[in-house]
Amino acid sequence: MNDIFYKQTQDDLKKNEEKADRAAELSVANKKLAFQNEEKDKRAAELAVANKELAFQNEEKDKRAAELAVANKELAFQNEEKDKRAAELAAANKELVIKKERIKELNDQLENSVKERTAQLEHANKELEAVSYSISHDLKAPLRHITGYNSLLEKKYKDLLPAEGRQYIDNISSATKNMAELIDGLLQFSKINRIEMKKDLLNMNQIVDMLTWPIKEGDIDNRIEFSIEALPLAYGDLEMMTSVWSNLIENAIKFTKNKNLVKIIIGAEENENTIIYYIKDNGAGFDMNYASKIFTMFQRLHSQKDFEGTGIGLATVQRLITRHGGKIWAESKVGEGASFYFSLIKTEG
Amino acid sequence: MKMSTILYVEDNPLDVDLTMEAFKEKKIANQVVVANDGVEAIEYLKQEGRFKDRKSGNPGLILLDLKMPRMDGLEFLAIIKNDAQFKRIPVIMLTSSREEKDLIRGYDLGVNAYVVKPVDFLSLTEIVRQIEGFWAIINEVPSEG
Known part of the structure; x- marks a missing residue:
């Protein structure tokens, strides 16, 4: 059990x-x-x-x-x-x-x-x-x-x-x-x-002296008084520039032929780009109303009886200055003489 | 001094007349034969045409106008300066202006001198006098041989 x-x-x-x-x-x-x-x-x-x-x-x-x-x-x-x-x-x-x-x-x-x-x-x-x-x-x-x-x-x-x-x-x-x-x-x-243009640096005083010398020589009774200032040199064709001065000087002489005492001033003003040459006389002068005609071919402002001429000289001068790229103009009063100005550019071109 | 003939080639009868007057004025006694253009001048030199019967011998000097009918002065020059028989004859060219390009052509062709035909008679007689001076020298130009 x-x-x-x-x-x-x-x-x-x-x-x-x-x-x-x-x-x-x-x-x-x-x-x-x-x-x-x-x-x-x-x-x-x-x-x-x-x-x-x-x-x-x-x-x-x-x-x-x-x-x-x-x-x-x-x-x-x-x-x-x-x-x-x-x-x-x-x-x-x-x-x-x-x-x-x-x-x-x-x-x-x-x-x-x-x-x-x-x-x-x-x-x-x-x-x-x-x-x-x-x-x-x-x-x-x-x-x-x-x-x-x-x-x-x-x-x-x-x-x-x-x-x-x-x-x-x-x-x-x-x-x-x-x-x-x-x-x-x-x-x-x-x-x-x-004609072709030959540009040189020109002695303007030399040109002017060369042209005025025979006039001074021929002026026996000292009727003509030139006052020539120092002129700046400028570029131009010698023959053409001589022709310009010759025409302008002849012009001044021609229109002062009736003066007892002739005064001709040649000078210049210089600007920045241009030189302005001038010739001033105390001759017959001209009527500014006809100033534009003075550089025209065959245009004359005086009778042949008073002043002989062909009306070609100043037209030629204008043509010459234009070919140089310059300008020409004139100022005058009848009986009080005339001033002719022309400008030339300073540079060679 | 032998007085040789001057052959004067000029077509303008009035120019001829006035130049002859100037010669007379300056008493230049040389015989001056006038030919009316280059063709006649060649005929004179070659004793042809109306100069067929002339006495032989070259002229002592030719006074030559430039602008003439038939044969102009430069054409005439080109011919005679290329001819051994005539190339030594001195030629004085008569021009109307000093600036003529014909002047240079003339010298290229063998011209001896040039005179610018004067506008007034006094200058003409003066130039004839200069030609006379030239003449005195060229009268003694040596003959060939």
């Missing part, structure tokens, strides 16, 4: 032990479960957060997609614009090419007309030369014959003629002399445009 009991007890014990073990195991398992549940809850919470995040990200994606759609639209519009511009540019280029062609055409036309004009000008110059030649030969010959026979008439038959006849001979003589001067003046005038 005891044994049985013992065995039973033993069994019971074992069973209890096992129970205890199971209980312990269960407790552990419970604990584990509890932990696992906790973990699950944690994950669930985390998942919820992650879900929220995802939702947010999706929202952002949608936003971006919308923005992208807008940007795409914009891009498409810009592309369209670009194409438009490209087309416009192509059209503008075409127009430019056309315009360039037109400009070339116009340039060619211009060049042609310049060539044509130059040829015309050359032709005109040649004709002018032919006219000069004709004047010097064909006009001079009959004049030479008139003067020649007039001289012979005077020489051989003067004594046979009455006073009136002798006067006629004198009149023919002075008329032919005048015509000879006219022809020479014309030749000189036509020469100005044909």
Whole structure:
């Protein structure tokens, strides 16, 4: 019995032990479960957060997609614009090419007309030369014959003629002399445009002294008083500038011939770019109303009876000054003398 | 001193007349033969045409006008200055102005002197006097050989 009991007890014990073990195991398992549940809850919470995040990200994606759609639209519009511009540019280029062609055409036309004009000008110059030649030969010959026979008439038959006849001979003589001067003046005038200009630095005082010296020498009774100031050097053609001064000085002498005391002042004023030379006399002067005529070919403001002349001298002077790139003008009062001014540029060109 | 002939080549009869008057005035006694243009002047030199029967020998001086019909002064010059027989004859060219380009051409062709035809008679006689001076020298030009 005891044994049985013992065995039973033993069994019971074992069973209890096992129970205890199971209980312990269960407790552990419970604990584990509890932990696992906790973990699950944690994950669930985390998942919820992650879900929220995802939702947010999706929202952002949608936003971006919308923005992208807008940007795409914009891009498409810009592309369209670009194409438009490209087309416009192509059209503008075409127009430019056309315009360039037109400009070339116009340039060619211009060049042609310049060539044509130059040829015309050359032709005109040649004709002018032919006219000069004709004047010097064909006009001079009959004049030479008139003067020649007039001289012979005077020489051989003067004594046979009455006073009136002798006067006629004198009149023919002075008329032919005048015509000879006219022809020479014309030749000189036509020469100005044909001859080449050689510009040098000129000593104006030297030129003026050279021209006034013989006048002073011939002025035995000291009627003429020259006052010549220091004149600046200027660039010019020696021969032409000598002709300018010669004509102006002769002019001053001519129109002071009735004065008992002649005063001629020659001087200059220097500006920044130009030099203005002047010659002033106390002669007959002229009416300023006709000042513009004074440099015109064959225009004279005084009668041949009062002052001889051809009306070529001052026209020649103006032409010479113009060829030098300068200007000439005059101021006067009738009976109080005249002042002639001409300007020259300071530089060599 | 041998008085040689002056060959005066000029087409204008009035110029010829006046020049002869001037010669007379200055008492230049040389014989002056007038040829009316270059062609006649060549004929004179070569003893042809109306000068076929002239006495032989070159003139001592040629006075040469430039502008003439048929053969002008420069053409005439070019011919005689290229001819051994005539090239030593002194030539005085008569021009209308000092500025003529013909003047340079004349000198290139061998002209010895030139005179500008004067407008008045006094100058003409003065020039004839100058030619006379020239003449005195050229009358002694050595003859060939």
